[in-house]
Amino acid sequence: MLGMNIGIDLGTTSVIAYVEGKGIVLSEPSVVAYRNDNGKVIAMGKAACKMIGRDPDSITVVRPMKDGVVSDFTVAEQMLRFYIKKICGNKIFKPNIIVSMPGTVTNLERRTILDVITASGAGRACLLEEPLAAAIGSGIEISQPSGVMIIDMGGGTTDIAVITMGTMAVANSVKVAGNLLNDSIVRYLRRERDIIVGELTAEEIKKKVGCAYLRQEEVVMVAKGKDYFTGMPIDFEITSTETYLAMREYINQILEAVQGVFEKTPPELVSDILQEGIVLTGGTALLYGMDKVISELTGVDVRIADDPLNCVANGIGKVLGDLFFLSENGYLFKSRQDISFVEEDKREDF
Ligand SMILES: Nc1ncnc2c1ncn2[C@@H]1O[C@H](COP(=O)(O)OP(=O)(O)OP(=O)(O)O)[C@@H](O)[C@H]1O
Ligand SMILES: [Mg+2]
Structure with a gap:
């Protein structure tokens, strides 16, 4: 096949791309910021991530992937188009892209992911279940x-x-998974402590002192938030036990x-x-x-x-070098035309 072979872990939190022969070349949060008046994208990835919770009314910050599937087609397409272009530069032939998807997705979600990848500039696209990719990537x-x-x-x-x-x-x-764990910390602090924190602070708390299993020795950290009643900024302490209760x-x-x-x-x-x-x-x-x-x-x-x-991206990367594995196991690269055929095919299912 002509064109580069690229593997993409299109995650809810991050997009990781693997290029055959090179390894992981890109790892960015799946976040896009755009202007509300003209829909123009103003930031992507890490730059857009910093805007979460800080965006003024004129700007919207979104995660185009939700629960492992495409939730905002247009934004997901713009994001992927940008990254694919960044990876491929001015290459003449369109790349062949393998993307991971959760193990149990509906046919419609499957088609939407394929569609978004080909709309973003892939010549041919193929899907691989995330658990399989993760297993291969973990050796x-x-x-x-x-x-x-x-x-x-x-x-x-x-x-x-x-x-x-x-x-x-x-x-x-x-x-x-991780996003709901962050939410549970935000809700716990509001409910039990009358403190308001944003998503990024909750994530920092989870990573630093969070625990799924009660730690023998409690750890504490100081975080920044807002007092619910006064609206004033505060520094507060939060313990590992509290995160355990929040996420339990x-x-x-x-x-x-x-x-x-x-x-x-x-x-x-x-x-x-x-x-x-x-x-x-x-x-x-x-x-x-x-x-x-x-x-x-x-x-x-x-x-x-x-x-x-990086397990999923590394797993797709390994398969990129072994396209025989894909064809042997029924994974096929599909072009835009093939996908529109799938669409018509699927209509009979509804
Ligand atoms: N040290 C850590 N402790 C706890 N959680 C962590 C840590 N490091 C990362 N995370 C969490 O892992 C999640 C991101 O993981 P990952 O990149 O595997 O997700 P994803 O592939 O984008 O999502 P999905 O597979 O659900 O579409 C985030 O919720 C993040 O908060
Ligand atoms: Mg993932």
Whole structure:
């Protein structure tokens, strides 16, 4: 195939691009800022991320991906077009792009992701399930017949999958991950402490003192917020235990989803998992104690993959160099024409 081969982890929180032969060439928050009057994009990625919670009425800051799927087509297209152009420069041939998607997406969501990629400048596009990519990126030999469990915990979704012989035997995807954990800290502070904080502060608190499992020695940090009643700026202390209480409900929802996958997994594969352990990938895998709560629930060893934030992109990268794997497993590159055909095809389903 002519044109560069590019792998993109189009995440709810960040976009990571991998170019065949080069490795990861781009890692930017999936955030776009545009002017309301003329719709013109004024910032993207890191620059737009700094504007979250600070945007005046004339500017809107959005995340075009929500829960792992496209929530704002036009903005997602503009964002991808910008990044693809940045990567490809003035190359004549359009690139072939493989993009990851959550393990359980509807046909319509699948088509929308494909559509957005080809509209953004890809010659041909192909989709790969995030848990498979995460497993490959974390170094698991996925074609082996014994089963492994991978839990990819990102910003919008937690994808749980049991993988054997190169495919997902059982999978579940829940819309509970890092973003909702941030929200839960914002709501806790408002409810219990009458303090208002923004999303970025909540995220900083989560990363510094947050925990999914009560820490033996409590840690404390000082953060900045606003007093709910006076509206005045304040410095306040927040403890790890408070973050635990704030996030507990969502952590439990993730644990229930893991349990649900175990319930659906055939016994032979369960015994494989018991032997092989569970691998965690994605940014939320780094939350203190996440591995421990999952291990306590399941009784299985849990390890956090090396470089968990880049596992999906690295996994797609490995597949880019092995297009034979894709064709052997039924993953096909599609052009714009092929996708419009899919659209007509799908209409009969409704
Ligand atoms: N050290 C850390 N502790 C806790 N959470 C973290 C840490 N580092 C990153 N995160 C969280 O990880 C999330 C981002 O992870 P990741 O980049 O894997 O998501 P994504 O791939 O963009 O999202 P998705 O896969 O859901 O579409 C954010 O919610 C971020 O707050
Ligand atoms: Mg992800």
